[in-house]
Amino acid sequence: MRVFLIGFMGCGKSTLGKKLAKKLNLNFIDMDHAIEEQEGMTINEIFSSKGENNFRKIENEYLASFETENVVVGTGGGAPCYYNNIDLINELGCSVYIKLPPKVLKDRLKGETNKRPLVQNMSDEELLSFIEVKLNEREVYYNNAHVIFDGLKFDIPELVLEIQSQIFNR
Ligand code: S3P
Numbered sequence: 001m002r003v004f005l006i007g008f009m010g011c012g013k014s015t016l017g018k019k020l021a022k023k024l025n026l027n028f029i030d031m032d033h034a035i036e037e038q039e040g041m042t043i044n045e046i047f048s049s050k051g052e053n054n055f056r057k058i059e060n061e062y063l064a065s066f067e068t069e070n071v072v073v074g075t076g077g078g079a080p081c082y083y084n085n086i087d088l089i090n091e092l093g094c095s096v097y098i099k100l101p102p103k104v105l106k107d108r109l110k111g112e113t114n115k116r117p118l119v120q121n122m123s124d125e126e127l128l129s130f131i132e133v134k135l136n137e138r139e140v141y142y143n144n145a146h147v148i149f150d151g152l153k154f155d156i157p158e159l160v161l162e163i164q165s166q167i168f169n170r
Pocket of ligand 1: 007009010013032043075076077079116117118
């Protein structure tokens, strides 16, 4: 069993992922951390030394060679939106899009922009319009998830039931 959490930066993939993994008795993998370990560099360092295109290649290779079983994976916010990654994710396991409105994402990301190369040094206003534009582009991919989870309701018991029925009906 594998569950992939997808969604914009700041939507709570790690927070939800850890809780969900506990409930389903699975391990949790943060894809960004796994890539940082593999490359021996932080995400910021990968972006500045190799560039975003190479980071996207690394993400694709990571997913294309993914073999671990019994995990909940918190993917990077852009991961489902490049190459055929959303199809890879949907073949590997049950995907869950954690959906939140741009304003909420902005408030969550405000204090954390320095860890994320795409939003570094943005003002509040810049951040909100960046999120609005990018989320609009990315939802085309995110909406292919097996389950769409309302990040405002954050109803984990209901999500567990939905994931179980998705997996049962495969
Ligand atoms: C990115 C999201 C980040 C990380 C990288 C690029 C994106 O992951 O992969 O900074 O393109 O949205 P989180 O969603 O875990 O912040």
